Amino acid sequence: MALYETEEKQERALLVCLDTGEYDAESSLAELSELVKSAGADPAFTLAQKRPAPDTATCVGSGMAQEVAELCRKEELDLVIFDRELSPTQIRNLEKLCSIRVIDRTMLILDIFALRAQSREGKLQVELAQLKYLLPRLTGQGTALSRLGAGIGTRGPGETKLETDRRHIRRRINSLREQLKGVEAARSEINRRRKKDGTITVALVGYTNAGKSTLMNQLTQAGVLAEDKLFATLDPTARALKLPCGKTVMLIDTVGLLRRLPHHLVEAFKSTLEQAATADIILNVCDASSEEAGEHLAVTNELLQELGSADRPVIPVLNKWDAVEDRTLAVRVQGAVRISALTGEGVEELLKAVEENLPQKTFEVELLLPFAKSGLAARLREEGAVLSEEYVEEGLRITARVDERLYAPVQEFDQREKSGVL
Numbered sequence: 535m536a537l538y539e540t541e542e543k544q545e546r547a548l549l550v551c552l553d554t555g556e557y558d559a560e561s562s563l564a565e566l567s568e569l570v571k572s573a574g575a576d577p578a579f580t581l582a583q584k585r586p587a588p589d590t591a592t593c594v595g596s597g598m599a600q601e602v603a604e605l606c607r608k609e610e611l612d613l614v615i616f617d618r619e620l621s622p623t624q625i626r627n628l629e630k631l632c633s634i635r636v637i638d639r640t641m642l643i644l645d646i647f648a649l650r651a652q653s654r655e656g657k658l659q660v661e662l663a664q665l666k667y668l669l670p671r672l673t674g675q676g677t678a679l680s681r682l683g684a685g686i687g688t689r690g691p692g693e694t695k696l697e698t699d700r701r702h703i704r705r706r707i708n709s710l711r712e713q714l715k716g717v718e719a720a721r722s723e724i725n726r727r728r729k730k731d732g733t734i735t736v737a738l739v740g741y742t743n744a745g746k747s748t749l750m751n752q753l754t755q756a757g758v759l760a761e762d763k764l765f766a767t768l769d770p771t772a773r774a775l776k777l778p779c780g781k782t783v784m785l786i787d788t789v790g791l792l793r794r795l796p797h798h799l800v801e802a803f804k805s806t807l808e809q810a811a812t813a814d815i816i817l818n819v820c821d822a823s824s825e826e827a828g829e830h831l832a833v834t835n836e837l838l839q840e841l842g843s844a845d846r847p848v849i850p851v852l853n854k855w856d857a858v859e860d861r862t863l864a865v866r867v868q869g870a871v872r873i874s875a876l877t878g879e880g881v882e883e884l885l886k887a888v889e890e891n892l893p894q895k896t897f898e899v900e901l902l903l904p905f906a907k908s909g910l911a912a913r914l915r916e917e918g919a920v921l922s923e924e925y926v927e928e929g930l931r932i933t934a935r936v937d938e939r940l941y942a943p944v945q946e947f948d949q950r951e952k953s954g955v956l
């Protein structure tokens with residue numbers, strides 16, 4: 535099914551890139567072209583200029599800006615899309631020069647998110663990001679009015695169309711924040727309950743189009759492995775997954791990432807992304823058939839780190855192995871699992887890797903260790919988490935957090951078990 539179905543004719547766009555050497559302009563432009571396509575438009579032309587810094591008035595130099603305007607007229611294009619964020623002034627000047635809509639990379643990405651947002655939370659998050667981006671850019675009547683109407687850069691998920699009145703926008707931003715707080719509170723309640731129930735979460739993260747959702751389907755529609763449970767209705771992106779060892783984990787699908795993801799969007803999706811970054815196990819899924827797979831894995835890892843994934847096991851998943859030509863990637867990426875979410879190849883191995891990374895269940899014990907058992911006390915200090923210890927007449931009273939393995943040798947000294955509290 536097409537992502538974008540409309541009776542309007544397809545918009546033809548001119549892509550403009552200013553290469554200042556800050557990032558790889560070529561791959562960024564290639565990505566922009568893919569973005570334009572998935573927004574439903576045709577990336578008909580591309581212009582690039584090398585320059586040490588953007589021009590304050592028109593981003594590209596004035597000569598190049600003229601060239602952009604001429605091409606727009608000659609080819610009767612519908613819009614211009616810049617591969618970097620534009621200031622309100624630059625947008626105003628460029629629109630005046632070209633007489634058509636001018637948007638930037640961030641607006642384009644926000645637009646695609648607006649098209650795709652399904653859940654209530656997703657819609658609220660996107661609208662908030664859009665309005666926050668739009669607010670400082672509403673400088674004069676010209677820009678505000680040109681944002682009205684249909685087309686890329688004007689679509690909003692919430693109210694019928696993006697508001698253009700400043701006061702209205704502020705009010706709406708506040709209301710969106712309030713509503714999001716409510717949704718987030720509900721979610722952290724679910725998280726809390728999952729933690730309390732000892733539910734283990736496994737998050738699928740990675741670049742957009744890496745095959746996360748396909749993998750989710752492959753894993754959870756496999757009949758024997760999956761069952762739809764309680765949380766499915768509360769959180770449509772989470773599904774129960776039964777591992778071969780018999781344990782059930784909660785598999786979470788997440789929003790896809792991109793190079794140079796606009797910080798407005800990361801901000802808006804922070805709570806969703808944080809939930810993924812703080813799962814018990816993270817599957818960093820990449821499209822291994824892409825030349826950029828290694829870099830995609832790195833970009834994802836970086837964002838995960840920023841969002842607090844430290845200490846959590848991250849398993850690199852080289853997906854689309856069925857379509858891979860460059861097999862050297864697997865050698866370069868440590869601990870990677872090769873799979874094809876499409877054919878199911880390698881999935882068993884992936885599940886094994888998940889099992890190997892399962893967190894050990896820990897619980898609190900209150901022990902009274904006889905003096906003769908000082909070796910056990912040392913082991914508790916070494917391998918468990920000692921919460922308190924105190925020497926008493928009969929020996930050492932010690933409370934500690936232990937996993938099953940550590941519990942076995944100390945079980946007979948557990949005070950609570952004896953008194954029936956456990």
Ligand SMILES: Nc1nc2c(ncn2[C@@H]2O[C@H](COP(=O)(O)OP(=O)(O)OP(=O)(O)O)[C@@H](O)[C@H]2O)c(=O)[nH]1
Nearest residue numbers: 741742743744745746747748790854857874875876
């Ligand atoms: N050849 C091949 N194609 C695959 C494989 N896995 C997924 N695909 C294709 O890749 C495309 C993207 O898959 P999705 O599962 O939607 O990717 P995603 O990571 O969920 O993307 P976002 O939701 O945008 O973040 C689809 O056309 C899939 O059919 C695979 O193992 N091999």
Ligand SMILES: [Mg+2]
Nearest residue numbers: 746747748790
């Ligand atoms: Mg997906």
